Amino acid sequence: MDPKSQVETALRAALAKVAPEHADAHILVERPKQAGHGDFSTNIALQLAKALKRNPRELAQEIARAVPAGAFDTPEIAGPGFINFRLRSGTRLAVVNRVLKEKERYGRAQPGTGEKVQVEFVSANPTGPLHVGHGRQAALGDAIAALLESQGHKVTREFYYNDAGAQIDKLAWSVQARARGKNPGDQGWPEEGYAGEYIEDIAREFKGDVDDVEAARRFAVDYLRREQDVDLQAFGVKFDVYYLESSLYADGKVDAVVKTWTANGKTYEKDGALWLRTTEYGDDKDRVVRKSDGGNTYFVPDVAYHLTKWQRGFKRVVDVQGTDHHSTVTRVRVGLQALNAGVPKGWPDYVLHSIVKVMRGGEEVKMSKRAGSYVTVRDLIDWVGRDAVRFFLVSRKADSEFIFDVDLARQKSDENPVYYVQYAHARVCSVFAQWGGSVDKLASAQLDALKHEREAALARLLDEFPETVAKAATEAAPHDIAFYLRELAAQFHSYYNAERILVDDENLRTARLALCAAVRQTLANGLSLIGVSAPEKM
C-alpha cells in the first residue's frame, strides 16, 4: 500500500473510534507544501468540529491519539486543528524501489481496466495548412489521449475531416482560378476565395481538366490532407481513425438524423425551413435543420457524426476544440438528446482552448509565407523544434490565452523550461555513464543511507506522480504534468548541486544512484505523456 493510502486507512480507523457517527465522512488527505508540516495532513477535525460541537484542536488531538501506530511517527496537531503526519524514512523512500521495479509503468494504472474512450482533436478542414491553433489542439489532444491511456482506458485518437461543406467549394474554385492564371482580386476570382501561396502550389501540380470542378476539389483535398499528415507526423501525432464528413452523407446518416428528429416530433416547418425544437432542451432558440434552399445546416452532420461515436461504444468522448466553436457544444448535446438514442445528457465532454498568439522579436507574428494570414504548425516546428512546441503548448490551461514566445522557446538556456526538464534527465544519464554500473541492480538497493532533507523531498515528489497523472487524466489537464515535471527537475537540480552522487562510500553511492535512477525514470514517464523526448545527451 502506498503511504497516502496508509494514512487514509489509519485515519478511517481513528474516526470510527472517536466519532462513529461520522465514520464514513470524506477524509481529505493533502500533501503540505511546506516540509515542516510533514508528508501528509488532514483537516478532518476542522471539518467535523462544527457537527460535533467540539473544539477543533481538542478533536484533532483525540483523533491523533486514536490513530493506530503504523508507517509514520506520532501525528502532530498544528494551526487551528490540522493533523500532520510524518512518514518514517524507510516508508517514504520505498517509492524509489517501486519506481525502479515498475519502470515505464510507474504512474500508470493496470492496462485494460478502463473503458473504451475517444479523443477527437485537430479536425482541421482540408482547406489549408495547419495553423498554431491546430498545433495547440494536437499537443493537448495527444496528451489527453496519453493520459487516458495511462489510466487503463482503450483510447481512440480521431480526426474528423469537414470535407463536404461550402468551404470545400471555395477551395476548389480558388484552385481552379489559380490554374486559370488569376490572382486574388482579379475579375473572376471567387468571393472569399483562399489567397494563400499554397493554392498556387496545388494549382501548379493539378494536371486535370481546369473546367472540372470536381476533379479540382478531389485533387486539392487529397493534396492538403497529405500535407497536413506530413506536419502531424513531424509533430509526432498519430491518429487511429480519420472520419470523413462526406461519408456521413454517402451512408445516409445525415438524412437519418433528420428523419429521427421528425419521427420523434421534434421538428416543425416555418418560413420554408425545417426547425428543431432545441428550446425543449434548454437552448435559447430553436435551430434550423434544413434551409429553405434544401441544404442541411452544418450542425446536422455534426450530430450524425457524434451519434456514430456513441454507437461505436465510446463511453467517454473528449472533443478538443477552439473556444470560437463553443456554441456547438450545446447544440450537439441537444441534437443528440432529441434523437432519444440513450445518449447521456452531458455527453460528450469538451476541452475548449483559447487562441495562441505568436510573439517574435517583441512583436506579434500574424503572417506566414505559405499560408498567408496565419502562422502554421510547420513554422513553429521549424523555428523552435518539436519538443519545445509540444511542451510550450501543453504548459498552460487550455482555456487561457497563450502567448507563444518564439525567442524564449529557441533559447537553449536556463530561461527555457523545456531544456530545464530535459537537462535534468540528461544529467542523470551523464552520471550513470560515468558510473558505468548496472542500473537494474539498483531496484532492490538499500536506501537507509539517504538521510538528507533534499532526498526526502525528492521521494515525496516521486510518490506524488501517480496521483498527479490520475488527476490530470480525470480533468483532461495536461498542464498539470508540465508543472509537475518542472518541480521534479528543480528538486533534482537543487539536490545535484548540493550533494555529490558518486561518493566513495559504497552504500551511500548505491542509494543515491537508485534515487537518481528513479528521478530519471519518472521524468521520462512524464515527458512521454506530453509527447516530449527525454534525451540522454544534449
Add this chain to the structure above:
RNA sequence: GCGCCCGUAGCUCAGCGGAUCAGAGUAUUGGCCUCCGAAGCCAAGGGUCGUGGGUUCGAAUCCCGCCGGGCGCGCCA
C-alpha cells in the same frame, strides 16, 4: 443586449471541491565552476489575488453587482 471564459508580482502563468495558499518562472540585484554537464545552484527585493458587497470561525478559492479583456449569439462551418 444575452450566454460562456478570463482578470493573481514589471512580464508569462500555477493555485480556485475554503484553512498549512500569497506561489513558480522570467526580469532586476548579489553570490557559487582546480569538484559527477554552470543548458545548473544559492540568496535578496517585488502582489491590499480587477473592484464593491455577501456567505463562513476562516475566501485568491463559493454567491451577487460593477469595471476591463476574449469568444460566441446566421436558413456560415
